[in-house]
Amino acid sequence: MSAPSILLADDHATMRAGFRMILEASGIEVVGEAATGVEAVERAAHLAPDVVFMDVQMPDMDGIEATRRILEAGSRASVVIVTTFDRDDYLFAALDAGASGFLLKNAGPEELVQAARIAASGDALLAPEVTRRVIKRYGAAEHMPVTASGEFSAELTEREADVLRLLATAMSNAEIARELYIGEATVKTHVSNILQKTGSRDRVAAVVWAYRNAMA
Template sequence: MTASTRVLLVDDHATMRTGFRMILEAAGVDVVGEAGTGREAVALAAQLRPDVVCMDVQMPDMDGIEATRRIVAAGTAAQVVIVTTFDRDDYLFSALDAGASGFLLKNAGPEELVNAVRVVAGGDALLAPEVTRRVIERHARTTPTPAPAASEVPLTDREAEVLQLLAQAMSNSEIARALFIGEATVKTHVSNVLLKLGVRDRVAAIVYAHRHGLA
């Protein structure tokens, strides 16, 4: 985490924003703004150009799902992490469909919030452990055609290792530490894995790994 990571906090409770600000600033994150409604969030995201938006769901004026959709549609570089009290499937899947890069529950510890910001700022996706399985199951149900058998995909040994770690919902930096390789190398391996599997994203790769007993 570096001080150049710029975060916008969005929550209709000022005390919650204050708590998040204290946690993030203590970790060296630059909190560049706060918003109490979805409409304020959309306007400030366009004005401040943060790297990460920590977004509540239930807010007056415009909810966090619609705000996320508008921020992502605007084409800014901001990555959105939904941070909510409610562990609900409709919030989870609507947020992901809207383009959120992460989903975290408010009962997560301070270090989990900091890690979420770090992970999505680095271009990875992050899901709370409580919801990862539900995303995998839903994605598996809605995938129209099965992925090719593991024996049909010419993954190198290293790519297979990366896929196994992806299946554990590890970020690129976590995979790099586990395999004692550089993060840029991990990104290359992940791209190759997605290409060879013929899948669009990391979640689909996780589904593949679970379907083929690689997780």
């Protein structure tokens, strides 16, 4: 996979400069920067990055609304919320808006680079502690045979069930492929089938479904 392209959206120039230095030193292309939510939406449409690192508190439009507008416009970018504040309201609002991950600004350089690569590959950044908070919020303890969208689901195959259980442990596609001794492309196919069968919008919703149906 080629190096991902990144759009940095943060109202602090020093923060953007620091992120740029770290990412570019690892061969990741920073294709643009935005200092406001409005700029982030406009530049995401114009630059078509693979990933957007999005701050929450910005002028003109906050990062949550900017995330929603970027994705509603049809962008294929993965949006990762990068914030100083480890707050549940930010976390859940970001996931509801379609964000693929949630990262704190005190993350180390290696974690930042890894987040960019994981998001660009289509994986969600689901740290176990974040997953637990998501499950608690969405009532995962209710083991009811329904999908995330409330519709009856077709049965998963045995292999799809294996993949879903590993998704629920925060494994990436590459890690799942190694664990199950299958190709990464095969994992992506299984994940796509899982999302369709469970009525899940994304990997986060699929993990919620797994917990609700006592599969994780």
